[in-house]
Amino acid sequence: MRYDKRTYAHANKWTPEQAAKITVKEETVDDAIAAAKLLKEDPRIDPTCVYLIGHSLGGILAPRIDAEGGDFAGLILLAGSPRSLADILYDQNNAFVAAMDDKDPKKEQTKQWIESEYAKAKRLQDMSMQEALTTTVFGLPAYYLKEMDSKLPASYADRLSKPVLVLQGEDDFQVYPDKDYVLWRELLGGKPNVTFKLYPGLNHFFVDYEGEGENTPDEYNVPGNVSQEVINDIAGWVLKQ
Template sequence: MLLLLVGCMNKEEVMTIEEAAQEVITLLQNEEYQKVSESWFAEELQNSISVDDLAGDWEERTAGDEFIATRSFQTENRTESLDIVEATLEYTTTQFDVRMIFNQDRRLVGFHLSEGMMTVELPDSILEEEITVGEGTKYELEGLLTLPVEMDDTVPAVVLVHGSGPSDRDEAVFAYKPFRDIAWGLAEQGIAVIRYDKRTFTHADELIKDFGNRLTVFEETVEDAIRAAELAKADPRIDEERVFIVGHSLGGMLAPRIDVEGGGYAGLVILAGTPRPSWEVAYDQNRAAIQSQIKEEDEKEKQMKLAEEEYEKAKSLEEIGDEAAQDMTVFGMNGYYLKDMDKFDTRAWIDEMEKPILILQGEDDFQVYYDKDFTLWQELLSGKEQATLISYPGLNHSFVAYEGPHKGTLAEYKVPGQVDDKVIQDIGEWILKQEK
């Protein structure tokens, strides 16, 4: 007779590392957060992640959703005493990753949940092809061309241009992938879309080595958007006379310059962009953050003074030399970078503008402002028949609707959401009605 002494054995001796990880996941799915902490967290992890925090983080990603499946499950023996388990969990509307680090006693010394992402699949009516923007150059960028499956003739196309900072082809930020949403939605309307990884995302080290504090938006953004336009126009499936630029945030600010310096686009779509200098927007953002986040009056006054000092530095950029600008920062941005950006006169460009332009703005955007930036566009474009301006109540900087406790803060971007369908529909309809 074989006697199983399971009751006399410790879980460490019974369970493999995979079984231990699955046990933790199952307990979390059953909302047994206290048991997870007591039975599986090492003392240091119990001190750093409270039961309430664990429950809140888990439920923020799974509330109202039904578990579908574990899509991937990988283990890695990092050292003799540490094992790492990573799993991707799919729910009805979202998916997220769980990363667990077990010590030699089968206790968790590390536990992390990734930001949730909407669970979506490529629609059957569209397809995607791998592309390379700037192929053969020093700064090749991988990307995707999204196309409708059925095409009776050449189709119009758009090039998506990122906002500030390093960004992948989807312009992913926390739980959002706005460029993926826009690309799929426009392709379903019969419009080809090019999106690609930003140069600062793929070649950050090379750019620092090559340019240092002489880096400008031309090397960061403009040149690649021009190359993407050339790539689109060279594709026989695309109507080369109907290639448009769709720029988001910084990409929207730069869209006129990109067009003038070689993009040669048929028209411009500016999403949450501004005709104001970026340092002026940064000043407003800093003041708003200080007012909302700092409670102590002495500290608030101190930070306001620092913001005013940065603002004065920004206003001096036009007068100082290039070398001096290279050696200074303004609101965390290099002075030379900002000085170069300010050389393009958006107001003068508007005066001479003949191409069609579409300006879109979320009214709940707390990064680029409806009451300052959008209204300034309205003022500058007044009387321009080729200009269309639309604002959307309830939509934020990424044109996602959000109502909840994190409203007006970066934390709202951590709640899974997608670009509003009405925005994508409006972009598509506007493009399709532009004459060849």
Template structure:
């Protein structure tokens, strides 16, 4: 396979370095995928600690005959200037670049323009149906460790999980902090855009508008009208999201739809790697352990793409 350096958004305000992995033995046009990151600044390998899930996916899928495009996230490269943008939204942070990436693949003469897929991980999975609707126009959607819920609901659940693991003294302090955050999140959808842009909710820079704009474009609304193939995967030991609320939430919304495939993987974490500690409080230690995306996951994605 060959790794070709590309630029996503060449000629725009935010050009990004990317890599296009092309399989060696290509007979005719090949299918291809765009990899879309989860939350926070991230490089093209989606590096977390000593793990590189997007690199694993790119190498694994290209060995199966699938082209894979990955790239640095906009907030990694341009984070300093973007943090002062009061109108920062997932559209600017993620969606625009994913659409540009899909367009770049469409122009490649080696790739079947009718077989371009999106693999969204975590927040990228939550956004994948919206990316498709707003111009990605994919042949199918793969959601890895995503959620049909609002982003702030997931963050509050994560905070409560940490709270429940603390001793009595720290629990008291944390409970107050979480109650303050909960009140802020509760008010977000009552605010005007201008109010939301001038209100910070997390740290010094994350504005209420980021959550408000995302909450006005719910995954649910896109998925319920979607008829193209969708593959939803989750690790059973994923402590960032919930099997019951998230994987189960997708099933509840989409159970009667023939176009959706679900798979839950025993003992895999949020990166679709073997679970180490299985505890959100130990997430840093979990991701320090160098591992690889489970081979079964790569096989399943590849089989699904070729079956569509």
């Protein structure tokens, strides 16, 4: 089952006050839990065999969605991360700056902006409610990031006893195989219920892309399909549970 986020489907219905206070709970978690309930109540579906596939932000939130009421048979984490979103945004912005021409006068200015934003990110939990509601960090509302940081994926790691499949593409330049995937392995690698797989040549969307704009956001402008190997691996893993 797939559906659009409420912030996309009903973007025009949010008041400024509501938009200022939205968190991933309202944006993603609550609806994913409601979707799980809907599926489990469908007489055509075995309620003990409903799995959650979370991609990117969904992969970050999947353990929380499960713990807060999704109660799935298992979790599939695609290009997710146990780190805070601010840490990931810091790395992404630094990668963007590194690719800039050294002669570009905006390069040093951008570096300073990144460090300034990251300094704000480091004190998110100390921000008052009012400051968080009136501050942005890397262009996102601080309130949104503050709430998300209060329930990081790592805090659920010890409680994850159900089957978990962690998948990542080696060519992912948004969520990092050498950081995020490695951290998943450190957190969950000793658990017999967790399976890992890293795919050579696949990007953040699990597409094998070669050509102009490779390893930059430009490659996302070229239509592609999710690797059949990934689809087969997910299906095979679910059927083995």
